[in-house]
Amino acid sequence: MEFSNSLIHWYLQNKRDLPWRNTTNPYPIWLSEIMLQQTRVAQGLPYFLSFTDAFPTIFDLANADEEQVLKLWQGLGYYSRARNLHATAKQIAFELNGEFPPSYKELLKLKGVGEYTAAAIASFSYNEPVAVLDGNVFRVLSRYFNVDSDISLPKTKTEFQQLAQEVLDKKNPAVFNQAIMEFGALQCVPKNPDCNSCVLNSSCAALQHKKVSELPVKSKKTKVTNRYLNYLILKDSDSNYIVQKREGKGIWENLYEFPLLETDFLLSEKDAIDQISKMQFYNQKPSEILILQNEITLHKLSHQHLHIRFFELRFASKLPDSKPFTAIEKLPFPIVIHNFMVSNYFNSH
DNA sequence: AAGTCGGGGGA
DNA sequence: TCCCCAGACTT
16 A cells, blocks of 8 residues: 555656546547557657547547558557557447447457556546556566566466556556556666665665566567568659558558568679569569669568668559559558658659 | 567667 | 567467
């Protein structure tokens, strides 16, 4: 109880003023929670503002095209969140009469809503006493109670979920959940937390045992694979371009890209152009092949390092379904391709 | 239980 | 460089 009171007191004095707080409307709360999954507040905030501007209600979101939703999501990453968000909006708008499921248990059934997000919405919107467990809560609890279980193991999640539920202030679940997460984000930070100024420093077990810098324990490390992407910008006689939607599983599902030549290893510039010159596109061969950068762009994802190069392939006639740049720029692209288009290429061509 | 999915920022 | 971020879903 002292833990809870201190956290809430700290929170009321130190909380950030964020647009999804000070409301119990589940729509903006849900929207913010999906956007903030594995995403910092500073990164998600502008997206939240543009979404609530474009889609003031869940009906507006439900009636939008997926392409428009993905375009607004462009650059935020983890695009399955946007696809699930849109699918869930349609379900709530058209099957549930626009009303969000009324409890943690029912919220959990929504696409894209897991244990954390269901608890967040249920507590913030309905004041239901269910504890949230996110990266912040793992860190705060592991330190305050000096728990060195490996948080990458599923059974540890169960252990912490139980602990979080025990310390939850059942009379103020909304404020408590906000408080413990905000405390983790601002005070009990991953590296070099300022324990001298911490309101919990007299009762923090990790601090007493000098274990703060070692907690939480997390073993799992994702290994990174290298991929080599050669994007072929097909430009036809009308100065129109070919783009295609990425289908199936893998990164960037349902986003657009240029025709892609992916290789298992890095080709020299000469070998790449050699290989491209042997390819046919709509029964035509390019009249000219240009490389558009001197340097290969290294785009780092958490689990893949993408080595990206752009070529321009000029054609002497029209290509089917080619589009002008003004049409292309309205489509959702991976941010690395979008950045290339706006900064390096289409501005000067 | 392990793998996949993005992008950015802080130390 | 490495690690983490208001995690969820698939295999």
